[in-house]
Amino acid sequence: MINIPKGTKDVLPAQSYKWQFIEETARSVAKAFNFREVRTPVFEHTELFQRGVGETTDVVNKEMYTFEDKGGRSVTLKPEGTAGVARAFIENGLASSPMPVKTYYITPAFRYERPQAGRLREFHQFGFEAFGSASAETDAEIIFAASSFLDKLGVKGVKLEINSIGCPICRNEYNKALKNYFAPHLETMCPTCRTRYEKNPLRMLDCKEEGCKKITAGAPQILDYLCEDCKSHFEKVKSLLTGLGLEYTVNSRIVRGLDYYTRTVFEFLSGEIGSQSAVCAGGRYDNLLSQLGGNPLPAIGFAAGIERLLLLMENTGVAFPEEQKPLIYLAGMDESSRALCFKIAAELRKKGVCAEIDLMARSVKAQLKYADKIGAKHVAVIGESEMQSGEVSLKKMSDGSVRTVKIDDLYKYFI
Ligand code: ATP
Ligand code: MG
Numbered sequence: 130m131i132n133i134p135k136g137t138k139d140v141l142p143a144q145s146y147k148w149q150f151i152e153e154t155a156r157s158v159a160k161a162f163n164f165r166e167v168r169t170p171v172f173e174h175t176e177l178f179q180r181g182v183g184e185t186t187d188v189v190n191k192e193m194y195t196f197e198d199k200g201g202r203s204v205t206l207k208p209e210g211t212a213g214v215a216r217a218f219i220e221n222g223l224a225s226s227p228m229p230v231k232t233y234y235i236t237p238a239f240r241y242e243r244p245q246a247g248r249l250r251e252f253h254q255f256g257f258e259a260f261g262s263a264s265a266e267t268d269a270e271i272i273f274a275a276s277s278f279l280d281k282l283g284v285k286g287v288k289l290e291i292n293s294i295g296c297p298i299c300r301n302e303y304n305k306a307l308k309n310y311f312a313p314h315l316e317t318m319c320p321t322c323r324t325r326y327e328k329n330p331l332r333m334l335d336c337k338e339e340g341c342k343k344i345t346a347g348a349p350q351i352l353d354y355l356c357e358d359c360k361s362h363f364e365k366v367k368s369l370l371t372g373l374g375l376e377y378t379v380n381s382r383i384v385r386g387l388d389y390y391t392r393t394v395f396e397f398l399s400g401e402i403g404s405q406s407a408v409c410a411g412g413r414y415d416n417l418l419s420q421l422g423g424n425p426l427p428a429i430g431f432a433a434g435i436e437r438l439l440l441l442m443e444n445t446g447v448a449f450p451e452e453q454k455p456l457i458y459l460a461g462m463d464e465s466s467r468a469l470c471f472k473i474a475a476e477l478r479k480k481g482v483c484a485e486i487d488l489m490a491r492s493v494k495a496q497l498k499y500a501d502k503i504g505a506k507h508v509a510v511i512g513e514s515e516m517q518s519g520e521v522s523l524k525k526m527s528d529g530s531v532r533t534v535k536i537d538d539l540y541k542y543f544i
Pocket of ligand 2: 187386
């Protein structure tokens with residue numbers, strides 16, 4: 130017996146309808162906000178993520194599934210969705226389309242992490258990316274889209290936290306202030322923090338080590354270092370969110386796990402999924418396209434983790450739409466009525482009605498038992514008299530009521 134790799138999961142028929150509900154909801158929100166789908170390869174050149182996501186991030190440092198292919202190239206299974214979409218945007222010349230270009234994706238992502246509830250090695254993300262607009266309205270639209278998605282799923286008790294991490298100009302000042310602050314503590318901090326101190330001090334605020342967390346608690350706040358442009362951008366985003374009726378708190382500690390973010394960053398957090406509290410997160414990344422060799426263009430996006438949403442929905446008892454069930458089970462009593470069931474089912478299926486028949490050569494009694502087990506909504510038993518009259522007794526399983534329906538008109542009953 131060969132088992133599933135650690136940190137991965139099968140989605141079985143009894144679960145897949147929940148996935149489909151989340152995916153269909155994602156697509157319907159994308160449609161309402163006029164975002165169109167982009168599909169990119171599951172693997173990319175490793176360099177894309179090194180340059181795009183950033184060398185000082187946990188994702189690139191420790192979590193990537195990187196391997197050499199048979200041609201000796203280093204390739205990596207995508208650890209997130211944005212870098213691939215940004216590459217596709219540049220490579221396919223989408224920069225020459227009318228701006229903004231609004232895209233979305235639903236994709237598996239791979240990170241070599243320690244598996245826990247809500248933290249997997251293969252997981253799935255739904256995300257939006259809007260390219261070409263630097264306006265605060267775009268930030269508000271993206272955050273509102275993420276919020277609408279969560280609302281449409283029926284998710285409750287998710288809190289929105291936002292922050293601005295500025296542009297390279299104010300970040301430069303802030304990094305200096307952070308370095309001054311951390312310098313006397315450096316010896317007691319973890320090796321990762323010490324490396325980040327040299328390369329990207331902002332990322333020290335993201336450290337999960339208890340000792341480091343105590344020290345970072347007293348660190349200077351980015352919001353005190355924003356330049357005038359970044360400050361007024363952030364003010365505008367906040368007032369637009371308020372105008373949309375979205376509740377949020379400003380959390381100056383949010384720096385996000387990926388290096389490409391600038392200005393607005395945000396997270397939707399839940400207290401119901403243990404320590405993996407971010408269900409959805411995103412931000413502006415105005416420098417990513419130029420970092421990847423494209424023309425400089427502002428952009429902003431978010432990604433939601435589908436497994437975490439599922440966990441949250443299950444933990445909080447959110448109602449999913451009903452699982453797929455046959456609308457009718459046709460039970461045949463003998464050879465020729467079974468043949469008729471087969472034909473009727475074929476006709477109904479052509480019209481899109483979910484119809485089921487016996488494929489196991491069962492007795493009528495066993496067929497009815499099976500119909501009940503699979504939750505068929507209606508059952509019709511067909512024998513000699515039904516064949517002669519051209520009518521069947523259609524039994525509604527929820528209340529046991531029976532009505533006589535012409536076989537030729539059966540489908541009308543379901544459409
Ligand atoms: P965390 O701090 O929980 O590690 P992150 O900052 O690494 O999250 P992002 O890179 O922003 O996460 O990814 C966006 C979303 O994808 C997260 O909010 C989360 O819902 C989901 N996600 C990230 N990593 C995993 C994982 N290993 N397993 C399942 N879902 C994940
Ligand atoms: Mg992570």
